[in-house]
Structure formats: structure tokens, C-alpha cells
């Protein structure tokens with residue numbers, strides 16, 4: 001093997017792992033997996049740095065769901081411990097399946113979305129983690145709702161509802177009762 005032009009694969013950097021990866025392994029606190037079980041990951045931080053529900057139409061489409069639930073972590077907080085060879089990528093920006101940050105990461109077999117990997121942080125989907133207790137679920141509960149102006153369903157949980165990005169857009173009322181009877185969303 002030549003050592004002059006060796007490209008370091010992203011699989012050797014957090015949150016991926018391979019035989020060559022040499023970043024320290026923290027004590028796992030949570031375990032998550034895709035639907036078919038081919039891909040397994042662990043989380044070593046007690047609680048996400050933040051968590052959000054995103055109601056934007058892009059998340060609605062890419063997740064085929066009314067809204068997305070995402071938890072923000074440092075890349076070193078998360079580690080894929082099984083199935084990195086089964087991962088497939090999607091760059092919404094480039095509209096391509098190449099690994100190019102930021103990108104969405106899914107299981108090749110069952111197509112479960114696993115995370116959105118950004119350049120610095122990642123957004124993990126807590127639905128895949130066995131949270132078990134109410135106390136653990138509370139740690140992953142979102143601090144706010146984003147892109148609530150694009151929602152298909154009202155959520156009455158008392159959390160702030162931003163029309164767009166968190167802290168960068170106006171706050172909206174929780175329900176649209178004031179505009180009931182109109183076709184406005």
C-alpha cells in the first residue's frame with residue numbers, strides 16, 4: 001500500500017467507525033437502530049444539545065411524515081457500531097447520492113433515515129433510540145417547533161412555535177383557531 005496519496009474515508013471519522021478509526025470510544029448511554037437492524041449506533045451524551053420538531057415541507061417529503069423530530073449532537077457523541085457498509089447518502093443540496101456534507105444518511109436495506117450529518121454537528125432521529133422511560137424521553141423532547149407556518153397539524157405542547165428557523169423568525173400561535181374556516185395554512 002502506498003502511503004503518499006491515501007484519502008481518509010469519512011468512515012474513519014466520527015460518527016462512523018471502522019477497523020482503522022482511532023477516536024476514543026465513550027461509554028454508550030443509548031442505543032438506536034434502523035428498522036431492519038442492519039445499522040446500529042450508540043449515543044454517549046446524556047441529552048442532546050438541542051432537539052426540534054421541524055414542520056418544513058422538505059422534512060415532510062423526505063420523511064413522509066407530518067413533521068421531523070431531530071436531536072442535535074456533536075459527531076463524537078454518536079458512533080455507528082454496526083452496518084456502516086449498509087449506509088447510503090443523499091445530498092439535498094446537490095440532489096445526488098454522493099457523500100457530500102450536509103447530507104442525509106439512511107439504511108440501504110430498509111431505507112430508515114438515520115441522521116442528517118452537517119459539517120460540524122449532526123441531527124439524529126430520536127424515534128430510532130430505545131428511550132424507554134418518560135425521564136429519558138423528556139431529555140429528547142424538543143425545545144421548540146420550526147417552520148410551524150408550513151405545518152399540517154397543530155401541536156399543543158406549550159413549546160415555542162417559530163414560523164421559520166429557531167430564533168430567526170417570528171413566533172406563531174399554537175393553533176390556527178383564529179383563522180378556522182379559511183383555507184389558509
Ligand SMILES: [Zn+2]
Pocket residue numbers: 034035036037038039107108109110111112
Ligand atoms: Zn435497515
Ligand SMILES: [Zn+2]
Pocket residue numbers: 054055056057058059060068147
Ligand atoms: Zn425541516
